[in-house]
Amino acid sequence: MPIYDDLREFMDMLEQKGQLVRVAREVDPILEINAIVDRLARKQGPAVLFENVKGSDLPVLGNLFGSHQRVAWTLGADDFYAHVQQKIVEAMSPPDGGEVSDIEGAVRGSFMYAPVADQLLPFGHLLSTLPEELGDAPCKEVVYEGDDIDINRLPLTKLWPQDGDKFITMPMVITRDPETGEINAGTYRMMYLDKNKTCMHWLPKKHGNIHCQKAEKMGQDLPVAVAVGCDPAFQLSGCYPLHYPMDEFMVTGMLKGAGVKVVKADLSDLPVPAGSEIVLEGIIPAGVRASEGPFGEFHGYYSPPKETHVFEIQRITTRKDPIWHMATTGRPFTEIHYMSKATEKMGKARELMGTAGITDLNMAKEGASLYLMIASIKKERPYHAREIINQVWQQKGQAEFVTNIIIVDHDIDVNNLSEVMWAFSLNVRADQDLMISERREQDLEHPGLSPRGEGARLGIDATRKWKEENYTRELPDLVTMDQGVVDKVLANWENDGLG
Ligand SMILES: Cc1cc2nc3c(=O)[nH]c(=O)nc-3n(C[C@H](O)[C@H](O)[C@H](O)COP(=O)(O)O)c2cc1C
Ligand SMILES: [Mn+2]
Numbered sequence: 001m002p003i004y005d006d007l008r009e010f011m012d013m014l015e016q017k018g019q020l021v022r023v024a025r026e027v028d029p030i031l032e033i034n035a036i037v038d039r040l041a042r043k044q045g046p047a048v049l050f051e052n053v054k055g056s057d058l059p060v061l062g063n064l065f066g067s068h069q070r071v072a073w074t075l076g077a078d079d080f081y082a083h084v085q086q087k088i089v090e091a092m093s094p095p096d097g098g099e100v101s102d103i104e105g106a107v108r109g110s111f112m113y114a115p116v117a118d119q120l121l122p123f124g125h126l127l128s129t130l131p132e133e134l135g136d137a138p139c140k141e142v143v144y145e146g147d148d149i150d151i152n153r154l155p156l157t158k159l160w161p162q163d164g165d166k167f168i169t170m171p172m173v174i175t176r177d178p179e180t181g182e183i184n185a186g187t188y189r190m191m192y193l194d195k196n197k198t199c200m201h202w203l204p205k206k207h208g209n210i211h212c213q214k215a216e217k218m219g220q221d222l223p224v225a226v227a228v229g230c231d232p233a234f235q236l237s238g239c240y241p242l243h244y245p246m247d248e249f250m251v252t253g254m255l256k257g258a259g260v261k262v263v264k265a266d267l268s269d270l271p272v273p274a275g276s277e278i279v280l281e282g283i284i285p286a287g288v289r290a291s292e293g294p295f296g297e298f299h300g301y302y303s304p305p306k307e308t309h310v311f312e313i314q315r316i317t318t319r320k321d322p323i324w325h326m327a328t329t330g331r332p333f334t335e336i337h338y339m340s341k342a343t344e345k346m347g348k349a350r351e352l353m354g355t356a357g358i359t360d361l362n363m364a365k366e367g368a369s370l371y372l373m374i375a376s377i378k379k380e381r382p383y384h385a386r387e388i389i390n391q392v393w394q395q396k397g398q399a400e401f402v403t404n405i406i407i408v409d410h411d412i413d414v415n416n417l418s419e420v421m422w423a424f425s426l427n428v429r430a431d432q433d434l435m436i437s438e439r440r441e442q443d444l445e446h447p448g449l450s451p452r453g454e455g456a457r458l459g460i461d462a463t464r465k466w467k468e469e470n471y472t473r474e475l476p477d478l479v480t481m482d483q484g485v486v487d488k489v490l491a492n493w494e495n496d497g498l499g
Contacts, residue, residue, distance in 0.1 A: 001076040003233065003256045006138075006275025007323065010074065010232045011049070011061070019046045019070060026052045029060065030166065034159040037062035037328045041335055044068070049323070056155035058324045064232065065327075065335035071342045074232040075255050081415070084342050087255060129253030137263035137274035139227070144316040150195040151313065154278070157326045160296030164305060165192045167295070170327040171280075172227040172238050173200070174270050175211040178218060182245040183271065184208055187238030187327075190226070190311060191292050199292040199308040200224075200284060203445070207244050212284050212309055221283040223268035224311060229277025229325040234260050239336070240343050241398045267315055277322040282313040299368035300331030301447040333365050340369035352399065356391045357384065362414040370401040371446065374420055378410040382468040389435050389459030401443050406460045423462045432470060435459035 004010040014020035027033050027050050040048060044067040050060040065071050068080035077083035144150075156166035168190040175184055184207040190198035202209040208224075215222040233256045237248040249271065253259045262271040267281045293305040328334045344363040352358055352375075361375040377388060385407035392399055408414065408423045427433070437457040444453035465471045493499075 003076040007229045021046050021048050023050045028054045029155045030158045041066040053155045058155050060155050060324045062326050065339050071338050074236050130259050131249045131262045132259040134263050134274050138319045139276040139279050140317045141320045142318045155324045162294050164293045167191050170325045173208050174225045175208045177211050178215045185248040196313040198311045200311045201308050216286045221285045225265040225270040225272050226280040227272045227276035229323050230273045234273050239339050278318045280313050281315040284309045296330050298329050298336045337365040337369050356388050359410045360414050371403040373402045374406045374414045376408050376410045376414050385461035385463045404458045406462050409463045427462045433461040
């Protein structure tokens with residue numbers, strides 16, 4: 001499978017495969033575009049390019065990541081479960097049984113810093129996937145400065161009726177740690193405030209926000225470059241749950257097997273993907289705040305207004321005839337959930353799989369990719385599932401969002417909810433197999449928890465119970481066919497005309 005250096009190459013491929021449709025009719029970026037994209041996303045329909053958008057010269061691309069298949073293609077893989085997840089697990093595994101923390105130590109900082117090359121030496125295979133810096137790049141073909149800066153000319157979308165305003169929904173927000181120099185890229189929505197101002201909705205623990213807090217403590221403004229319409233593999237990295245300060249540019253290179261092509265921004269030394277459609281450059285001024293929201297979230301409810309940092313845009317550069325890229329949100333499933341599915345085994349989840357005896361796990365899209373974990377285990381001892389639930393509860397980071405955990409046996413496919421519900425219905429005894437944690441701070445964004453984001457967590461042991469687990473008898477045998485008979489039947493299957 002090929003890999004792609006920019007969005008246009010990827011769109012060409014999609015169009016050839018019938019996975020990109022064009023809409024020529026004039027559509028309104030206020031609600032109408034999202035009404036179309038939302039319907040397409042819900043049936044894993046094609047990506048869509050709106051060629052004629054009310055109030056703007058730019059076409060709008062939507063639903064790019066709205067299927068498992070297209071997410072797989074961004075990383076040059078064909079099969080989502082077999083190849084993409086495998087690729088990610090392999091790329092993030094240290095060679096020769098080393099420690100996960102070794103590779104995480106290496107995959108940090110920007111390629112622009114000498115120390116990184118030294119740290120990478122034990123990981124020689126990674127050197128070929130470092131970002132490649134170009135002298136000039138297509139994303140700088142057209143320049144807007146001073147009074148010419150007006151983001152009203154860009155087709156920002158208002159997705160849902162109660163949203164606070166129109167938003168930039170698919171940005172790659174690139175910043176540098178003002179203390180250590182490490183680079184971060186994340187996708188954080190940006191609400192329109194003025195022709196050169198937006199909110200920056202990076203949640204408190206997100207890496208861009210960490211950079212900003214450090215800059216504010218130092219009394220400094222934080223330089224920011226925002227790329228819209230990027231190399232699709234790099235775009236996907238905007239939602240990788242990487243440990244701080246792993247570098248999304250480098251991880252993207254590892255997964256693609258080729259370095260991301262970048263160019264230095266004009267107003268700062270931040271790298272931006274060379275083929276980006278649009279780059280917004282500017283600063284987050286220290287101490288400035290604005291009210292953001294409401295916004296129709298990835299979990300299906302509106303989030304209420306809150307104070308965020310403010311992005312002041314000082315320069316806009318674009319390709320000739322740029323394309324605007326938007327994301328949809330709302331109740332699962334939308335493209336965020338397909339993107340998150342690809343990366344569910346990164347970060348904490350991957351560690352859990354190594355240490356806790358978990359054989360597979362599903363960060364269920366039904367739980368908005370965060371709130372429901374279904375894990376299978378090869379049960380080794382009585383109450384093994386309970387041990388695992390306790391271990392997940394003790395994890396920090398991404399695992400803290402998991403509100404509900406279901407543990408099943410290893411022969412249940414965690415991604416097949418019919419199988420999971422069968423195990424749940426047949427194996428769970430409510431007086432013995434449910435665990436409820438202490439109340440604790442969990443997730444300020446979860447609409448079902450207290451206003452302080454506080455709640456208890458549910459763990460369900462849906463494994464088959466052993467006699468030692470306080471059951472009065474062994475479970476009867478599962479109903480399965482004799483293997484010799486199955487083999488014979490299969491050998492005759494086609495001849496018997498059974499299909
Ligand atoms: C389309 C889309 C929109 C997102 N919007 C936000 C957002 O507004 N705020 C936020 O904190 N995270 C948002 N995320 C999730 C972050 O991008 C994700 O947690 C990412 O790993 C953050 O990068 P970081 O770990 O380097 O901070 C969004 C993800 C996607 C795919
Ligand atoms: Mn990061």
